[in-house]
Amino acid sequence: MFEGAECNGDVRRTLTAKSRPSVESSSGVQGGGSQRLQVLLAGLGAVAGLGAALGGYALLYEPFDVRTERLEVRLLRDRAGLPSEGLTILHLSDTHFRGADRREHAKIEQVRRATAGEEIDLLIHTGDFLHNDGGLDNVLALIDCIPKPRLGAYAVTGNHDYVFYNMKRAPQHSWRLFLAREAANGAGNGTLSSSVKKGSGKAGIRNLLRFGRYLLRNRFDGEPAGVNDIGRLRRALEERGMQFLDNRAVRLGETGVHLVGVEDLMEGRPDLKKSLKGVPHDAPTVLLSHNPDIIEAVEAGRADLILSGHTHGGQIVLPLIGPTYTQTEQLSRSEASGYSRRGRTQVYVHRGLGEGVPVRFGAPPHVTFIRLLPARQNSSAGAGGDGNRG
Numbered sequence: 001m002f003e004g005a006e007c008n009g010d011v012r013r014t015l016t017a018k019s020r021p022s023v024e025s026s027s028g029v030q031g032g033g034s035q036r037l038q039v040l041l042a043g044l045g046a047v048a049g050l051g052a053a054l055g056g057y058a059l060l061y062e063p064f065d066v067r068t069e070r071l072e073v074r075l076l077r078d079r080a081g082l083p084s085e086g087l088t089i090l091h092l093s094d095t096h097f098r099g100a101d102r103r104e105h106a107k108i109e110q111v112r113r114a115t116a117g118e119e120i121d122l123l124i125h126t127g128d129f130l131h132n133d134g135g136l137d138n139v140l141a142l143i144d145c146i147p148k149p150r151l152g153a154y155a156v157t158g159n160h161d162y163v164f165y166n167m168k169r170a171p172q173h174s175w176r177l178f179l180a181r182e183a184a185n186g187a188g189n190g191t192l193s194s195s196v197k198k199g200s201g202k203a204g205i206r207n208l209l210r211f212g213r214y215l216l217r218n219r220f221d222g223e224p225a226g227v228n229d230i231g232r233l234r235r236a237l238e239e240r241g242m243q244f245l246d247n248r249a250v251r252l253g254e255t256g257v258h259l260v261g262v263e264d265l266m267e268g269r270p271d272l273k274k275s276l277k278g279v280p281h282d283a284p285t286v287l288l289s290h291n292p293d294i295i296e297a298v299e300a301g302r303a304d305l306i307l308s309g310h311t312h313g314g315q316i317v318l319p320l321i322g323p324t325y326t327q328t329e330q331l332s333r334s335e336a337s338g339y340s341r342r343g344r345t346q347v348y349v350h351r352g353l354g355e356g357v358p359v360r361f362g363a364p365p366h367v368t369f370i371r372l373l374p375a376r377q378n379s380s381a382g383a384g385g386d387g388n389r390g
């Protein structure tokens with residue numbers, strides 16, 4: 001009994017001695033896992049919180065943060081007819097109004113404040129007034145709140161003024177456009193792309209890779225889902241004195257400056273040769289085109305300044321990546337908004353006041369005052385000036 005009791009006691013001690021560390025060890029593992037889980041959850045919470053904060057900013061703050069930009073553009077060629085004191089242009093673009101009164105009234109009020117008391121020679125709107133017909137009243141309210149320009153108001157229409165798009169079907173539509181372009185390219189050089197003719201296996205993978213590159217070049221198009229009443233839009237704005245420059249040019253008052261407009265590259269019938277007909281080759285020339293890809297046209301080189309919109313500045317501009325969706329094939333991502341040049345043709349791309357998808361990040365809406373000045377007297381051609389933010 002005694003020995004047995006000792007034995008049992010030893011066994012108990014032995015068991016106790018072995019069990020304790022085992023229990024402590026087990027307890028230690030559970031504690032470490034719990035801490036790691038808490039750290040992981042805290043990290044996920046922080047990421048989710050940051051995402052929610054950035055999303056809220058992009059949805060509720062930046063689209064309403066209408067900025068005022070000022071730019072001085074000096075002609076790079078000797079052109080007779082631009083007043084020595086220059087011309088002040090108020091450039092607007094891409095309002096994309098659809099009748100969302102709370103959002104649109106807030107933007108109109110900011111534009112009214114930004115332009116109040118300004119002396120303007122020209123009011124220019126480079127298209128996408130509407131997102132759909134429901135936005136017309138707010139477009140008119142916007143134009144009504146701006147000081148009357150001394151030499152007139154001029155505009156070109158954008159693709160959204162013609163049609164409204166179904167973005168839910170954008171992937172399928174973009175795929176069809178891609179295949180059509182591939183087929184056209186193949187037909188153009190006499191060898192229809194084999195990756196288009198074959199739809200499976202390695203050819204299918206090649207197709208997908210080429211489609212990826214196509215999308216990276218900003219070809220992501222919604223499917224046209226209906227037409228807007230562009231005639232009603234034009235008539236209403238013309239009654240307020242705005243002139244549409246659809247493939248035509250006007251001379252500005254007593255100046256030698258010619259304003260030239262071209263129809264939208266996607267939904268219109270652009271004819272830049274027709275637009276420039278009758279414009280003297282040595283006249284100061286400002287070209288209005290909703291889509292900045294007009295720069296690829298040879299005749300665009302005759303313009304001293306091109307004013308465009310359409311890109312929304314990429315709308316979402318991410319660190320390291322830059323503008324995400326610029327909708328331009330001819331301009332680099334860094335040229336998708338603001339000032340750039342091609343030779344002696346200067347280009348200004350407006351980021352727009354509105355948006356289709358109602359978010360902006362790193363590309364706030366704005367109004368821009370452009371001071372257009374003659375070339376420097378003592379400069380040789382091509383070195384006369386540049387775009388300077390004032």
Ligand SMILES: [Fe+2]
Pocket residue numbers: 094096128158160310311312352
């Ligand atoms: Fe637009």
